[in-house]
Amino acid sequence: MAPSGSRRVDCWRVLYWIPVLFISLIVAWSYYAYVVQLCIETIENIGEKIVYLLVYHVLFIMFVWTYWQTIFTKPMNPLKEFHLPHSDKELFEHEDRRESQQEVLRRIAKDLPIYTRTMSGAIRYCDRCLLLKPDRCHHCSACDMVNNCVGFANYKFFMLFLAYSLLYCLFVTATDLQYFIQFWTNGLPDTQAKFHIMFLFFAASTFSVSLAFLFAYHCWLVCKNRSTLEAFRAPAFQHGPDKNAFSLGTRKNFLQVFGDEKKYWLLPIFSSLGDGCSFPTCLVNADPEQPSSPSGRNPSIESAGESHQFPPKPLRESQSRLISNGQSEGSEDRDTQGTSNPALTIEKET
Numbered sequence: 468m469a470p471s472g473s474r475r476v477d478c479w480r481v482l483y484w485i486p487v488l489f490i491s492l493i494v495a496w497s498y499y500a501y502v503v504q505l506c507i508e509t510i511e512n513i514g515e516k517i518v519y520l521l522v523y524h525v526l527f528i529m530f531v532w533t534y535w536q537t538i539f540t541k542p543m544n545p546l547k548e549f550h551l552p553h554s555d556k557e558l559f560e561h562e563d564r565r566e567s568q569q570e571v572l573r574r575i576a577k578d579l580p581i582y583t584r585t586m587s588g589a590i591r592y593c594d595r596c597l598l599l600k601p602d603r604c605h606h607c608s609a610c611d612m613v614n615n616c617v618g619f620a621n622y623k624f625f626m627l628f629l630a631y632s633l634l635y636c637l638f639v640t641a642t643d644l645q646y647f648i649q650f651w652t653n654g655l656p657d658t659q660a661k662f663h664i665m666f667l668f669f670a671a672s673t674f675s676v677s678l679a680f681l682f683a684y685h686c687w688l689v690c691k692n693r694s695t696l697e698a699f700r701a702p703a704f705q706h707g708p709d710k711n712a713f714s715l716g717t718r719k720n721f722l723q724v725f726g727d728e729k730k731y732w733l734l735p736i737f738s739s740l741g742d743g744c745s746f747p748t749c750l751v752n753a754d755p756e757q758p759s760s761p762s763g764r765n766p767s768i769e770s771a772g773e774s775h776q777f778p779p780k781p782l783r784e785s786q787s788r789l790i791s792n793g794q795s796e797g798s799e800d801r802d803t804q805g806t807s808n809p810a811l812t813i814e815k816e817t
Contacts, residue, residue, distance in 0.1 A: 533628035580745035619743030
């Protein structure tokens, strides 16, 4: 008999595919309604028909391609260094007191690029995956692992999916409008095409509105470099919560998601900078808007009333590329807290 845990995971996997199947059916019907019923059966002008079909198929291919990449790109597993060594794992499991367990975790975390904490200041640890949580990661109930259905590995694909979905719906709405009007003025022949045209307009216009709001919201998240969770709950550090701790400025926030090669920006090809486990922050790298201190501490942290010296940790190569070639542009993203930051993931917590 299968354990209840495995049944719960299998149930999640079944539920995960329900929206995928629903969207696939909607897209298949919209293709039939637009190409066959509208362009082939209804539109009489050959030039208009060719242009509509050409533009439509370009948008349709990009829409399907980005959707495929979004749902089938495998999430990146946390690096092996975030797993507890065997000796420390045994020590951790045999400790009964929470403070003693935290001592074990703190000793391991001091050599890792981990700066976020729980709201109580403790090291973030996943009891189900048995590893230290990298910054900005949470245990995903759908993936059943420390990662996200939409996260670092496919966030760029998700953004492009929203963009091409919006363009697809807007194009269908705009080109279907005149025939939708003819439907209500009895200008269309009395065939089944008229009903496909009517429902196609309603579906495309409705999705256009919802996608516009969702796309605008995620554009704002990219510019601020925040994940969905970070937008509602600021990540916590040793000195306390800081919703702007990861922002490098609008331009570099954008590059962190889309990469620094412009030829890949509009294509669903992975080009994001980083490894998904560590991120440059204004807490690790001195804020250029603040005067530097002789001790090398971050003045923005000292201004909170306490001085916090973060352990020196080397930046990853892609992170170094982000903060080289000039200083941080975080001043444009600063709010009343006085620090800057961005985010790359849409996170789900169990």
